[in-house]
Amino acid sequence: MLVNDRVKPYLLKARYGLEKESKRVDLSGNLAKTDHPKSISRRDDHPYIQRDFSELQMEIITPVTETLEELFNYLAAIHDVAYRSMGINEMLWPLSMPPQLPEDEENIVIAKLKSVEDVRYREYLSDSYGRRKQMLCGVHFNFEFSDEFIQALFNAQLEIKDYRDFKTEIYLKATRNYLHYRWLFTYFYGASPSSEKNFFKEDSLNHAVRSIRSSKYGYTNSDDVQVSYSSIQNYLSDLSSMVKRGLLSKEKEFYSPVRLRGGQHVSDLVDQGIRYIELRNIDLNPFEPYGIGYEQAEFLHLFLIYLLWKDEGENCDEWVKMGDYYNDVVALEHPLEHTKFEKEAKNIIDEMKHLVEILDLTTSDTLFVHLKEMLEDPSKTLSGKLYKESQKNSQSQVASLIAKENYNKSWGKPYQLAGFTDMELSTQILMFDAIQQGIQVEILDRQDQFLKLKLKDHVEYVKNGNMTSKDNYVSTLIMENKTVTKKILHQHGFRVPKGEEFQTIEQALRSYHLFSSKPFVVKPKTTNYGLGISIFKEGANYEDYQKALTLAFKEDSSVLIEEFIKGTEYRFFVLNDQVYAVLLRIPANVIGDGKHTIQELVMQKNRDSLRGSDHRTPLESIQLGELEKLMLKSQGYQINSIPKKDEIIYLRENSNISTGGDSIDVTDQIPDDYKKIAVDAVSALRVKICGIDLIIENTEVPATNQNAYGIIEANFNPSMYMHIYPYQGESRRLTMHIIHYLFPELLQSQSN
Amino acid sequence: MLVNDRVKPYLLKARYGLEKESKRVDLSGNLAKTDHPKSISRRDDHPYIQRDFSELQMEIITPVTETLEELFNYLAAIHDVAYRSMGINEMLWPLSMPPQLPEDEENIVIAKLKSVEDVRYREYLSDSYGRRKQMLCGVHFNFEFSDEFIQALFNAQLEIKDYRDFKTEIYLKATRNYLHYRWLFTYFYGASPSSEKNFFKEDSLNHAVRSIRSSKYGYTNSDDVQVSYSSIQNYLSDLSSMVKRGLLSKEKEFYSPVRLRGGQHVSDLVDQGIRYIELRNIDLNPFEPYGIGYEQAEFLHLFLIYLLWKDEGENCDEWVKMGDYYNDVVALEHPLEHTKFEKEAKNIIDEMKHLVEILDLTTSDTLFVHLKEMLEDPSKTLSGKLYKESQKNSQSQVASLIAKENYNKSWGKPYQLAGFTDMELSTQILMFDAIQQGIQVEILDRQDQFLKLKLKDHVEYVKNGNMTSKDNYVSTLIMENKTVTKKILHQHGFRVPKGEEFQTIEQALRSYHLFSSKPFVVKPKTTNYGLGISIFKEGANYEDYQKALTLAFKEDSSVLIEEFIKGTEYRFFVLNDQVYAVLLRIPANVIGDGKHTIQELVMQKNRDSLRGSDHRTPLESIQLGELEKLMLKSQGYQINSIPKKDEIIYLRENSNISTGGDSIDVTDQIPDDYKKIAVDAVSALRVKICGIDLIIENTEVPATNQNAYGIIEANFNPSMYMHIYPYQGESRRLTMHIIHYLFPELLQSQSN
Structure with missing residues (x-):
C-alpha cells in the first residue's frame, strides 16, 4: 500500500x-x-x-x-x-x-x-x-x-x-x-x-x-502492570482496570x-x-x-x-x-x-x-x-x-x-537565539524574550521576520521586531515620507530643519542670500551614500555655493538646500509615550596605545564578540576600505601609522553602526525636558513605537530655549538591538518592553 | 530697499x-x-x-x-x-x-x-x-x-x-x-x-x-463714511467713531x-x-x-x-x-x-x-x-x-x-476634481466629498496622495484615499504578504487555495500525484504579467505537468503549485465590518451588432467619458495590442472581423479594469452569507478597510457548504473609484463612507 x-x-x-x-x-x-x-x-x-x-x-x-x-x-x-x-x-x-x-x-x-x-x-x-x-x-x-x-x-x-x-x-x-x-x-x-x-x-x-x-x-511500572495493544478498547479497559486495582494512581502513571x-x-x-x-x-x-x-x-x-x-x-x-x-x-x-x-x-x-x-x-x-x-x-x-x-x-x-x-x-x-540565527537580530532577541515569558511563538514567514505571538487567547502579530498592531497605518506612512513628517512636526511647533527644493541651478543661485550667512546643507533630493552632499557649517561664499550646487545637481534633478542644525545627534527610542533608551552613535574609531598600528588596533577592536557582519551582531566590524583609508589620509595617517597613546582615530565621517560605529547608551544622562520633546513629537505623529533623532547642541541648555534642538527624522521600525547590546553603557531590554506593551497581562500576572 | x-x-x-x-x-x-x-x-x-x-x-x-x-x-x-x-x-x-x-x-x-x-x-x-x-x-x-x-x-x-x-x-x-x-x-x-x-x-x-x-x-457706504489710512490708530478710531455715530452698524459694514x-x-x-x-x-x-x-x-x-x-x-x-x-x-x-x-x-x-x-x-x-x-x-x-x-x-x-x-x-x-486631476482618482473623489462635507483638506504631499483632513479640532491623515489611522500597522503588513494572509485565514477556518512550494523540478515531479487529479495552477513564486502560469482546470497528465513546471521554472527558482478554485471572482469592499460594495469584473469585451468591425466596436466603446488612461478615469480604454490580437486570433477573429449581433467578443483573458475590463456592481445580488464570509475574513485579519477577493462557484449555494468559496487575496489599499463609477449597476460612494467612518461626528450633526 x-x-x-x-x-x-x-x-x-x-x-x-x-x-x-x-x-x-x-x-x-x-x-x-x-x-x-x-x-x-x-x-x-x-x-x-x-x-x-x-x-x-x-x-x-x-x-x-x-x-x-x-x-x-x-x-x-x-x-x-x-x-x-x-x-x-x-x-x-x-x-x-x-x-x-x-x-x-x-x-x-x-x-x-x-x-x-x-x-x-x-x-x-x-x-x-x-x-x-x-x-x-x-x-x-x-x-x-x-x-x-x-x-x-x-x-x-x-x-x-x-x-x-x-x-x-x-x-x-x-x-x-x-x-x-x-x-x-x-x-x-x-x-x-x-x-x-x-x-x-x-x-x-x-x-x-x-x-x-x-x-x-x-x-x-511494576511487573503486574500489563496493558494490551490489540485494540484501543482493550488498551483503555486494561488501563482503567490497572487504576481500579490500585496498580496505577492514574492513567498517566503508565x-x-x-x-x-x-x-x-x-x-x-x-x-x-x-x-x-x-x-x-x-x-x-x-x-x-x-x-x-x-x-x-x-x-x-x-x-x-x-x-x-x-x-x-x-x-x-x-x-x-x-x-x-x-x-x-x-x-x-x-x-x-x-x-x-x-x-x-x-x-x-x-x-x-x-x-x-x-x-x-x-x-x-x-x-x-x-x-x-x-x-x-x-x-x-x-x-x-x-x-x-x-x-x-x-x-x-x-x-x-x-x-x-x-x-x-x-x-x-x-544576543543570538540558536536555531534562528539567520533572522534579524532584534527579532531573535524578541523571540528569546517571548519564549522566556511563556508566549507561544509561531513563525509565519521566516524571511519576512513575521511572527505570531500567543498568550492564552491573546494573539499579536509582529514583523521585524516592532511593527505591531499598536501603531496605526497612516502614521507609519507619515514617517516613511520625510516631507510629510517635517510638515506635521513643524505644524505642531517642533523645530525641524527649514528647507527649499530647487529644480534648476539658476533658481537655486538666485536664492543664495536665503542661505549664505547661516549654516546649511546642499543635497540631492534622493541621495545614495552621501554623494553630492555639501555641508557649510558657517555659511558659504557664492563660489562655494555654486560648486556645491553643481555637485548636487550631478546626482539628482531636484536639489534640497536645508538649514544645518549644529550639535550632536541622539536616537531616542520612544514606546507608548515613554523614552526607554537614548543612544549616541560615534563614527568607527580606534584609540591609540602608542604601540600598535591602526590596522592592528582595528583588528583588536573587531575581535569583540559583539562585532560581526550583516546585522547579525550588535556591532559591525570596522572595515579598512576605500572610504576609511581616505578618511585616514585626510588626517595624515595610513593604516600602518602608529597613533599616540589615548589618541582617538576616526575611520569614518558618518556614525552609523552599520559602518563600524560605536553605540553608547546615554539614557540616564539626557535631561527629562529633551525626553519630553521626543515623546511629544512622537505623539504629534500619533505613533506608539518610534526611533526619533534629535540634534542637540548642548543638553545642559533647557530644551525650551530657542533652537535648543532640531528633529532630523522619525523612524517607524527603529533598530532595537543596538540599545540592548551597546558598545558602552547600560543595556536597555527594549524587546521585553515591546512584549510587555503587547501583553500587559504579563505584568499583571507577575504582580499578582 | x-x-x-x-x-x-x-x-x-x-x-x-x-x-x-x-x-x-x-x-x-x-x-x-x-x-x-x-x-x-x-x-x-x-x-x-x-x-x-x-x-x-x-x-x-x-x-x-x-x-x-x-x-x-x-x-x-x-x-x-x-x-x-x-x-x-x-x-x-x-x-x-x-x-x-x-x-x-x-x-x-x-x-x-x-x-x-x-x-x-x-x-x-x-x-x-x-x-x-x-x-x-x-x-x-x-x-x-x-x-x-x-x-x-x-x-x-x-x-x-x-x-x-x-x-x-x-x-x-x-x-x-x-x-x-x-x-x-x-x-x-x-x-x-x-x-x-x-x-x-x-x-x-x-x-x-x-x-x-x-x-x-x-x-x-454713504459719503459721510470717511476713514483715514494715515495710521492704524486713526483708522481704528475713525471706524469706531463711524459706528458710534450710527453711520455703520458694525465695523465690518465698512x-x-x-x-x-x-x-x-x-x-x-x-x-x-x-x-x-x-x-x-x-x-x-x-x-x-x-x-x-x-x-x-x-x-x-x-x-x-x-x-x-x-x-x-x-x-x-x-x-x-x-x-x-x-x-x-x-x-x-x-x-x-x-x-x-x-x-x-x-x-x-x-x-x-x-x-x-x-x-x-x-x-x-x-x-x-x-x-x-x-x-x-x-x-x-x-x-x-x-x-x-x-x-x-x-x-x-x-x-x-x-x-x-x-x-x-x-x-x-x-469623477474628476478640477485643479487636482493629476492626483489618483479615488483621492480626487475623496477630496470632493471632504470639501462638500465642509472638511478642510490640506495636501501634505501631492505626488504621494497624502492628505490632512480637518474638522474643527479633529485631524485625520489619509494617503491614497483609504490608508488611514483606522487600520493597524501589522495588519496591513499581513495583507502585503500573501503567504501570511493565507496562513492566518486558514487558521481561522476560511478556505484558501492549498499550495506547495518547490525549489527543484525533480522535487515537484515527485509530487505529481499530490495534484494530478484535481484542478490546480502551476506558477512561478513571483510572477510578472502572468508569465509562466499554467492552469489545469481538470487536473493534468504527467507530460503536461512536466511542461508546466519547465515553463514556470524558467521564470523563477521557486515554483508554487496551488489548488485551483473554480468559480467567479468577486471583489468585496469591506469597511468597518460591513460590506459596502461587491464588484464583478469582466475582461475587456465588445458586443457585436452585425455591422461594425471589432476595431470599430472598440472605438465606439472607448468613446465613453468613463474610459481613459492612466487610472485617471474610472475605466480604461480597450487596447488593440499584441495580447488582444492574439486573444482574437485564438477565437478565429481579426480586428476587422464583423461579429454577429449580440455576440460577445472578449479581447482579454484577465478581467482587470486596468486592461479595459468592465466593472459591474452586484452588491445587491450577492447573498448575505457570502458578505458575512467577507466580513469575518477581514475581521480575522483585524483589518478595517479591505478589498477582499472571493471566488464563488454558485452564489445560490449556501456559503457554509464545503468548498462553496475560496479566498484569493486581501488588499489593503483597494481601489474605490471602480465601485463609484461602475460600467454597469449602482454607484457606491465609498469615499463618502470613508469620510463618515473617519468623522462620525458628521453623521451626528446631520441627524441633529
Missing part, C-alpha cells in the same frame, strides 16, 4: 513534538540547589520550559512542527532561553543518568508547583518509586503521520470503512511493532551505561550496559515506551481515537547539544514507516511481550559488546534501506552509513562511545565537560 | 486667499428659486462654500495658500464641488451684475442662516441699502507678504524699531497707494458695464461703463476697496497690527471659469510690490481721496473709450516692468503683453470685451452661454 503513487508523496509529511528533561547542575557538575529560574515566567503552564518531578529537573517542550528542521530549531532556541535564564552559575546535565545524588533522597526537592494536586502526585511517585528513579531523564518524541498520508492509505483500501478506526489501526500496528523491535533503537541510541553514586541503593547493577534507563532497572495519544488526556482516545504516539524510550544523547540528534529523529520517522510496512506476529500481545524481552537483553548488554541480535539488526537496516529506495524517500546521506558503522563497531554506538570516553577519566567528568561546552555555546553570543 | 540682495529672494513669497461670490441661476439664466444645496453640509460655518446676503448667493472661499497655483487649484476644485452639489438644474452666474431681478425686491430671499444675529444683520443691510445692491457679486483677494520678506526689509532699515509697527507701516503704504492707483485695475479688469432689468429703480445710469460695481453706483486685516475681527488689528490686506474692488471676470484669472492675480501681487516701492503723496488722506476720484472717473468711462489717464497708465506699466527686471522677478510671459494690448485697445479690457460681445445679442445671453460652458465643464467628467 505504501508504494501506491497516491500515498508516496505524503510519506515524509508528519507532525513532530519533543519533550526533553534534564537536570540543572552547578558549574562543577553537582545538582543545583537553586529554584527554577525566576526570569522564566513563573506560570506552571509555561509552554516551553517547565519543571518535571524535581525542582531542579527542567523540561523543555517544543511546539508541534511539520518538519524536523523546525523541531530542532525550536529545541535549540528553547535551550538557549533555558541556559541564559538559569544564569551563569548553572548548566544542564547532558546524561539521562543523574550526577551523584544526595545520600538521603529526601534532599531531592520536589517541584514547587502551585497546584496542590500536582505536588501531591509527585509525593505519591516519590513514595511508590523513590525519588532517585525520578531523577532519570530522557526525551519523549511525539509523532503524528500527516493526515493526507493516512487519508491516502485509507482511500487505497476497502477493509475498514471508518476513517478514525483505520487511523487507530495504523497507529496500533506501528506501536506494537515498535514495542517488538525497539531493542534496535536501544542498541544504537541507548546512552545510559553507568550510574553515579547513590543512584542505586545497593549496587544492583555491577557492570556497564547499553541503557540502564530502558532496562528493567530504569523507570518502569510508563510504556510508547504512549497512545488522542489529545491532552487519556480519555480523548475514547472519542478521537489515536491521533499520535509518544515514544518515550529515548535516552539523552550526550553528544548532541540538545539531547537528541537530527539523524536520530530521522531514523525514528523512517523506522515507524518501516514498522507500518513490516508484518507483525499473529498474537499481538505475545509480540509486544517478546519485544520487552529482546529490549531488556540488548539494554543490559555491555556497551562495547556486539549485540546478540546483530544479524536481525542487519536485516532490518537492509530492509529499511530498500524501503527508502522503492518509496523515493530522501534522508540524510550519512544516516545508513552511521547505522552500519554502529552495527559493525559497538564502540560507535552512543553507549559505547560514552563508556569508552568515560574509561579515560570518569563518566561524570565527561558529562561535566560536555555540559560546559553547551554552556559556553549558549553564552558565547548571548 | 527692495533691491537689497537679502530682500530679493523673498519678494514673490506670499500667502493668498480668495473669496468669490456668485448667484445661482437656473439653466435659462434666471435667479434660482431653490435653497442652498442640501448636499453641502448644512453647517453655516462651512469652510469653503457659504451663503452671502441672499440664499441664492454662493460664496466660495479658498484656504490660505502659499502659491498662486495652489490658490487656483482650490478655486477650481471648490467650484467643481459647488456645481455638482447644486445639481444638474442650476449654474453659477458669471457676472458681478445680477441677471434680471424680481420687480419687488422683497422676493430676493435673505440667506436662511441658523444664527439669528446673522439674519438680523442681513435684514438691516436690506433696509439700509436695498436688496438689489446686495446682489452685486465680486472677488475678494486676501494678500499677505511673506514674513521672511518683511523681516528682511525690517533688517535693512533702522528707522522703525518695532517689527510689528514696521509691518503695519508696510501694509498702510501699500494700501494708500492701492487706493490712489486702483483706477488702473478698474481700467484693465473692471467687468460690470451694464445692468439688467430691475437693478436700478430708475435708469440712473444710461450708458455702458467700465465697472458699475466699482463706481459710486456700486456697493458703497465697504472699502481695501480692508485692513489683523485676524478674523477688526479688533485683532489693535493687538496684532496689520497681518494682511483684503482687496475687494474686483469684479467677476466672466472670461475666467472661476471669476478671476491667474494673470490677474499675478498682476495684483506685482502691483502691490510696485506700490510699496512707489512714492506716495505727502498728505495721505488727500492722496487716498484723489484715488477715489480717479477711480470713479475711470469706472464710469465707456468701455470702448480710451481712458483719460492713458499716459499715466503707460508710465506705471513701464515702471512695473522695469521693477520686475531689476528685482529678478519671474512672471507669466504674457502678462505685460496683455497689459500693453489692453492699454492700446480698450476693447481688449474685460469690460470692453464683455460690452462688445453683448452688442451682438444681449449681455444676459452672453452670460448664460458662459455659465453653461462652465457647467458643462464641471459635469463632463464628474
Whole structure:
C-alpha cells in the first residue's frame, strides 16, 4: 500500500513534538540547589520550559512542527532561553543518568508547583518509586503521520470503512511493532551505561550496559502492570482496570515506551481515537547539544514507516511481550559488546534501506552509513562511545565537560537565539524574550521576520521586531515620507530643519542670500551614500555655493538646500509615550596605545564578540576600505601609522553602526525636558513605537530655549538591538518592553 | 530697499486667499428659486462654500495658500464641488451684475442662516441699502507678504524699531497707494458695464461703463463714511467713531476697496497690527471659469510690490481721496473709450516692468503683453470685451452661454476634481466629498496622495484615499504578504487555495500525484504579467505537468503549485465590518451588432467619458495590442472581423479594469452569507478597510457548504473609484463612507 503513487508523496509529511528533561547542575557538575529560574515566567503552564518531578529537573517542550528542521530549531532556541535564564552559575546535565545524588533522597526537592494536586502526585511517585528513579531523564518524541498520508492509505483500501478506526489501526500496528523491535533503537541510541553514586541503593547493577534507563532497572511500572495493544478498547479497559486495582494512581502513571495519544488526556482516545504516539524510550544523547540528534529523529520517522510496512506476529500481545524481552537483553548488554541480535539488526537496516529506495524517500546521506558503522563497531554506538570516553577519566567528568561546552555555546553570543540565527537580530532577541515569558511563538514567514505571538487567547502579530498592531497605518506612512513628517512636526511647533527644493541651478543661485550667512546643507533630493552632499557649517561664499550646487545637481534633478542644525545627534527610542533608551552613535574609531598600528588596533577592536557582519551582531566590524583609508589620509595617517597613546582615530565621517560605529547608551544622562520633546513629537505623529533623532547642541541648555534642538527624522521600525547590546553603557531590554506593551497581562500576572 | 540682495529672494513669497461670490441661476439664466444645496453640509460655518446676503448667493472661499497655483487649484476644485452639489438644474452666474431681478425686491430671499444675529444683520443691510445692491457679486483677494520678506526689509532699515509697527507701516503704504492707483485695475479688469432689468429703480445710469460695481453706483457706504489710512490708530478710531455715530452698524459694514486685516475681527488689528490686506474692488471676470484669472492675480501681487516701492503723496488722506476720484472717473468711462489717464497708465506699466527686471522677478510671459494690448485697445479690457460681445445679442445671453460652458465643464467628467486631476482618482473623489462635507483638506504631499483632513479640532491623515489611522500597522503588513494572509485565514477556518512550494523540478515531479487529479495552477513564486502560469482546470497528465513546471521554472527558482478554485471572482469592499460594495469584473469585451468591425466596436466603446488612461478615469480604454490580437486570433477573429449581433467578443483573458475590463456592481445580488464570509475574513485579519477577493462557484449555494468559496487575496489599499463609477449597476460612494467612518461626528450633526 505504501508504494501506491497516491500515498508516496505524503510519506515524509508528519507532525513532530519533543519533550526533553534534564537536570540543572552547578558549574562543577553537582545538582543545583537553586529554584527554577525566576526570569522564566513563573506560570506552571509555561509552554516551553517547565519543571518535571524535581525542582531542579527542567523540561523543555517544543511546539508541534511539520518538519524536523523546525523541531530542532525550536529545541535549540528553547535551550538557549533555558541556559541564559538559569544564569551563569548553572548548566544542564547532558546524561539521562543523574550526577551523584544526595545520600538521603529526601534532599531531592520536589517541584514547587502551585497546584496542590500536582505536588501531591509527585509525593505519591516519590513514595511508590523513590525519588532517585525520578531523577532519570530522557526525551519523549511525539509523532503524528500527516493526515493526507493516512487519508491516502485509507482511500487505497476497502477493509475498514471508518476513517478514525483505520487511523487507530495504523497507529496500533506501528506501536506494537515498535514495542517488538525497539531493542534496535536501544542498541544504537541507548546512552545510559553507568550510574553515579547513590543512584542505586545497593549496587544492583555491577557492570556497564547499553541503557540502564530502558532496562528493567530504569523507570518502569511494576511487573503486574500489563496493558494490551490489540485494540484501543482493550488498551483503555486494561488501563482503567490497572487504576481500579490500585496498580496505577492514574492513567498517566503508565510508563510504556510508547504512549497512545488522542489529545491532552487519556480519555480523548475514547472519542478521537489515536491521533499520535509518544515514544518515550529515548535516552539523552550526550553528544548532541540538545539531547537528541537530527539523524536520530530521522531514523525514528523512517523506522515507524518501516514498522507500518513490516508484518507483525499473529498474537499481538505475545509480540509486544517478546519485544520487552529482546529490549531488556540488548539494554543490559555491555556497551562495547556486539549485540546478540546483530544479524536481525542487519536485516532490518537492509530492509529499511530498500524501503527508502522503492518509496523515493530522501534522508540524510550519512544516516545508513552511521547505522552500519554502529552495527559493525559497538564502540560507535552512543553507549559505547560514552563508556569508552568515560574509561579515560570518569563518566561524570565527561558529562561535566560536555555540559560546559553547551554552556559556553549558549553564552558565547548571548544576543543570538540558536536555531534562528539567520533572522534579524532584534527579532531573535524578541523571540528569546517571548519564549522566556511563556508566549507561544509561531513563525509565519521566516524571511519576512513575521511572527505570531500567543498568550492564552491573546494573539499579536509582529514583523521585524516592532511593527505591531499598536501603531496605526497612516502614521507609519507619515514617517516613511520625510516631507510629510517635517510638515506635521513643524505644524505642531517642533523645530525641524527649514528647507527649499530647487529644480534648476539658476533658481537655486538666485536664492543664495536665503542661505549664505547661516549654516546649511546642499543635497540631492534622493541621495545614495552621501554623494553630492555639501555641508557649510558657517555659511558659504557664492563660489562655494555654486560648486556645491553643481555637485548636487550631478546626482539628482531636484536639489534640497536645508538649514544645518549644529550639535550632536541622539536616537531616542520612544514606546507608548515613554523614552526607554537614548543612544549616541560615534563614527568607527580606534584609540591609540602608542604601540600598535591602526590596522592592528582595528583588528583588536573587531575581535569583540559583539562585532560581526550583516546585522547579525550588535556591532559591525570596522572595515579598512576605500572610504576609511581616505578618511585616514585626510588626517595624515595610513593604516600602518602608529597613533599616540589615548589618541582617538576616526575611520569614518558618518556614525552609523552599520559602518563600524560605536553605540553608547546615554539614557540616564539626557535631561527629562529633551525626553519630553521626543515623546511629544512622537505623539504629534500619533505613533506608539518610534526611533526619533534629535540634534542637540548642548543638553545642559533647557530644551525650551530657542533652537535648543532640531528633529532630523522619525523612524517607524527603529533598530532595537543596538540599545540592548551597546558598545558602552547600560543595556536597555527594549524587546521585553515591546512584549510587555503587547501583553500587559504579563505584568499583571507577575504582580499578582 | 527692495533691491537689497537679502530682500530679493523673498519678494514673490506670499500667502493668498480668495473669496468669490456668485448667484445661482437656473439653466435659462434666471435667479434660482431653490435653497442652498442640501448636499453641502448644512453647517453655516462651512469652510469653503457659504451663503452671502441672499440664499441664492454662493460664496466660495479658498484656504490660505502659499502659491498662486495652489490658490487656483482650490478655486477650481471648490467650484467643481459647488456645481455638482447644486445639481444638474442650476449654474453659477458669471457676472458681478445680477441677471434680471424680481420687480419687488422683497422676493430676493435673505440667506436662511441658523444664527439669528446673522439674519438680523442681513435684514438691516436690506433696509439700509436695498436688496438689489446686495446682489452685486465680486472677488475678494486676501494678500499677505511673506514674513521672511518683511523681516528682511525690517533688517535693512533702522528707522522703525518695532517689527510689528514696521509691518503695519508696510501694509498702510501699500494700501494708500492701492487706493490712489486702483483706477488702473478698474481700467484693465473692471467687468460690470451694464445692468439688467430691475437693478436700478430708475435708469440712473444710461450708458455702458467700465465697472458699475466699482463706481459710486456700486456697493458703497454713504459719503459721510470717511476713514483715514494715515495710521492704524486713526483708522481704528475713525471706524469706531463711524459706528458710534450710527453711520455703520458694525465695523465690518465698512465697504472699502481695501480692508485692513489683523485676524478674523477688526479688533485683532489693535493687538496684532496689520497681518494682511483684503482687496475687494474686483469684479467677476466672466472670461475666467472661476471669476478671476491667474494673470490677474499675478498682476495684483506685482502691483502691490510696485506700490510699496512707489512714492506716495505727502498728505495721505488727500492722496487716498484723489484715488477715489480717479477711480470713479475711470469706472464710469465707456468701455470702448480710451481712458483719460492713458499716459499715466503707460508710465506705471513701464515702471512695473522695469521693477520686475531689476528685482529678478519671474512672471507669466504674457502678462505685460496683455497689459500693453489692453492699454492700446480698450476693447481688449474685460469690460470692453464683455460690452462688445453683448452688442451682438444681449449681455444676459452672453452670460448664460458662459455659465453653461462652465457647467458643462464641471459635469463632463464628474469623477474628476478640477485643479487636482493629476492626483489618483479615488483621492480626487475623496477630496470632493471632504470639501462638500465642509472638511478642510490640506495636501501634505501631492505626488504621494497624502492628505490632512480637518474638522474643527479633529485631524485625520489619509494617503491614497483609504490608508488611514483606522487600520493597524501589522495588519496591513499581513495583507502585503500573501503567504501570511493565507496562513492566518486558514487558521481561522476560511478556505484558501492549498499550495506547495518547490525549489527543484525533480522535487515537484515527485509530487505529481499530490495534484494530478484535481484542478490546480502551476506558477512561478513571483510572477510578472502572468508569465509562466499554467492552469489545469481538470487536473493534468504527467507530460503536461512536466511542461508546466519547465515553463514556470524558467521564470523563477521557486515554483508554487496551488489548488485551483473554480468559480467567479468577486471583489468585496469591506469597511468597518460591513460590506459596502461587491464588484464583478469582466475582461475587456465588445458586443457585436452585425455591422461594425471589432476595431470599430472598440472605438465606439472607448468613446465613453468613463474610459481613459492612466487610472485617471474610472475605466480604461480597450487596447488593440499584441495580447488582444492574439486573444482574437485564438477565437478565429481579426480586428476587422464583423461579429454577429449580440455576440460577445472578449479581447482579454484577465478581467482587470486596468486592461479595459468592465466593472459591474452586484452588491445587491450577492447573498448575505457570502458578505458575512467577507466580513469575518477581514475581521480575522483585524483589518478595517479591505478589498477582499472571493471566488464563488454558485452564489445560490449556501456559503457554509464545503468548498462553496475560496479566498484569493486581501488588499489593503483597494481601489474605490471602480465601485463609484461602475460600467454597469449602482454607484457606491465609498469615499463618502470613508469620510463618515473617519468623522462620525458628521453623521451626528446631520441627524441633529
